[in-house]
Amino acid sequence: MPPPRTYTRTDFAALRAFVQRIESGVIARRYYDPDEPRHAPHAASPDAMERFLRAMLEDLVQLALRHGSAVLAFHLKASIKQHGSAKLTAVTLRMVEQASTLAAARPAPDHHVGLWFRPLIARRLTGEGIDSLGTLIDVCNLRGGSWWRSIPRIGAHRAQVIVAWLRGHETDLGKRVEADVDTAPLVPVVGLGNVIVIGGSMEAPRLAPFERLAIPTALSGEHGTNRGRDFAFIRAEHDLAAIHAYLNRYRDRPATLRAYTRELERLVLWLVIVRGVALSSMTVEDGEAYKDFLKAPIASFVGPKRSRASGRWRPFTPEGLSPESQAYAVRAIRAAFAWLTTVRYLAGNPWSAVTDPATITREVEVQVERALSTDLWTRVRAELDARCDGEDLGGVTPTEDEARQWRIARAAILLMGNSGVRRDEAANARRENLSVAVVTATGSSTKMPTDSSTVLATEQRSVWVLGVIGKRRKQRTVPVSVATVAALRAHWADRELDFDATWAEGPLIAPVVINGTNASLAKHGDASESKGAAVHQPHAPYAADALARLVREAIRRIAEALLREGALSHDAHVKLLATSAHAFRHTFGTQTVARGMPIDVAQRILGHASLQTTSIYVRAERQRMLDEAAKYYSEDAS
Structure with a gap:
């Protein structure tokens, strides 16, 4: 006997609908993508769909006759004798499917997603460049639990079903979905509800952003050596509460709040996991050590940009920090410590003696070449x-x-x-x-x-x-x-x-x-x-x-x-x-200057604090004119 044809999960779903007497044209539209005939040529027309499903049903019945139970075989033979072909119900079809497992195709990494998922899901995946099952697994492993967020209309429930299916076929696919690829919320390490107590080793730290972060008692700063001894102006019992009091000042300035949160978040994580020091016990030496850390963060603190709710969130990106960004971090931390000293939470500001990282002042701040x-x-x-x-x-x-x-x-x-x-x-x-x-x-x-x-x-x-x-x-x-x-x-x-x-x-x-x-x-x-x-x-x-x-x-x-x-x-x-x-903002600046808008008007529209900044667009337009003139004269000379 020749080897039986194999059928995907989508084919079996279509056959169940066929047995339930759903029209072939409806089945083709619901389970296959008419825009992708190369993956499902049998769905090109209702007639082709019906022929395919009848042939599939015949294949499965023959396999069930050879490999199924005696009772099932007797029932199928009687149905064939009476009707000329097996007439199945939803129940008997399920028995036939169980008996004809040889016809079930096994997913492979190079299979197109349209062979295994419904057209709507397949189109949304392919729209993001996810064409094959192997690519889908790679995307899941790369992005972690939030892999589905950038894909339109793929919500948490669908993502969970897709990941569960991939995990169920790891042996056939030969690729494994990593354990932390999950749509569930970040699992707490300790019994503190939705909060993660940071800690662990430098090689395998437990990291979390401020909104999910708790500090071990020994490093909380409750008894920090630099705590103010006089009456404090804020009701902060530990360092984390003091930081939140400082950040609360910027609640109506979201961009500034994000930037300051990022810098203080990084500092706290480094203090607890790498340095083993409370924020309210920092010294000048700790500050200088943190400056060195900013130049080259350890690998466990670095990762691609991820959602703050993801277990793969990391405080630093692989690109690292430029000298300007390092200097900004030091200035932001120094300002926070100055405020904590002013409100008498801290006795002094060790960062006042920490120098800024060396930077180079760029001649042109605005990148008009964009x-x-x-x-x-x-x-x-x-x-x-x-x-x-x-x-x-x-x-x-x-x-x-x-x-x-x-x-x-x-x-x-x-x-x-x-x-x-x-x-x-x-x-x-x-x-x-x-x-x-x-x-x-x-x-x-x-x-x-x-x-x-x-x-x-x-x-x-x-x-x-x-x-x-x-x-x-x-x-x-x-x-x-x-x-x-x-x-x-x-x-x-x-x-x-x-x-x-x-x-x-x-x-x-x-x-x-x-x-x-x-x-x-x-x-x-x-x-x-x-x-x-x-x-x-x-x-x-x-x-x-x-x-x-x-x-x-x-x-x-x-x-x-x-x-x-x-x-x-x-x-x-x-x-x-x-x-x-x-x-596009730079595009506006260069085009307005090129069309003769007065530079002071352009400055007011762009919101530049200095006329010197706006004048960069004038110099850029002049340089472009000279470049074009040079091309023209060189062509004329030739």
Whole structure:
């Protein structure tokens, strides 16, 4: 006998639906992806689907006759004799499946995910570059328990089912899903609820961010040698409580709060695990040792960027800290210790005697070379419009869900590229701060018909303006282009909101659909919503980092598409791949200067504290002009 054909889990699920008399066309759409005929050619049409399922059923019945029980074989033979072929119910099909295990295919690392997962799941995985089962395992092991967060509509429950299935087939796949790849919350080391007591060895430390962190009693600082002996102005019994009191001062300045939390978090973890010293017992020698640690953190403290809720979170990234970042860390810690001394929690500030790491003052602080050229900026805008409008791009038409995401990216990119706002300012911009201002423009001189006097003609024009809060909590007003307003209006329509309503308010840019995870629901949605479901919540803004990731991914996809079409040079492709959200602010700066906007006006729009900073765009535009002139004259000479 020839070896039996093998069938995947998807095939068996489709056969069960067929036995339950579901139409073949519905089965093909539900269990297979018509857009991927190479993985399931039998799902190309209802007739092909029915032929495949009937042949599969015949294969399984023959295997059951040879390998099943005598009772099952008798039942199948009687059914074949009466009907010409076996007529099965859901129960008898299950018995046939158990008896025909030889036909069950074994998953392999190179199998496409579409062979084993339903089309919706497979499309979401392949959309993130996860094509095969082996790649899926690699992504899980690389990202840890939060591997699914960057994949649209893959929630905690689906992720848990996928990981459980992969673990159940580790022998066949020949690849193992690591033990800490789990969607459950971080498991506490000790019985303190949701808190981790940090400690362990330097090779295998127990690390946790501040919100999940507890310090062993011996190192808590309750009896620190540098504790103030006089009445303290804060009610802090130990070092961690004192640090939280200090950070609470910045609760209304989220960017500063994040930065200071990061630096103090790193210091506390180093003190407990590496140095074995309480924060309130630090000396100058400890401070100098920490400076050396910042230059080269130990391997167990380093890891790729992960969610703070993940067990794989690490305080340092593999890129390390630049000298400027090391100096910033020392200054931030010195300021915290100065405050703790002022409120008399500490008797003195040992960091006042610790010098800053040596740094080099850069000649140019603003990296204007990141700005896009006029041609490239125009091309990017055209590509964004095409995707937002759902145009056919090389045989691929974006779905409505994809078009909505493109419209979010377009609104953010135009707001930064046409108004020069920072990514934090774009993320926090609100509709109630956007309005129309009427300005009076003075035109050419003209003579009145009744006398010989000359007057200047005036014209009233309207321009959209937006109030934003920038660095150092300074408010400023920036102009907003008509194209940006149109992009925002389209994005608000996706959120089912009226952009032009009299009392319209809310974030200018916000997610259209929120994944139903606990973290997302806590920030964007209603905690009463069912877990794992996607909820509609149009009033919660993006985090600045999330908006920047969305923008960068949109530009990356545009760059790849243009390169495939041969419509982009290699240099331009590299330029786009390196384009971050902040690069659009530089694009605005260079383009406004190139078009003759007065430098002091550009300074006010960009929010630069110094005119010298804005003048860098003038020098950059002058250098670009000289470069182009040199090319022109060299071609003329040849």
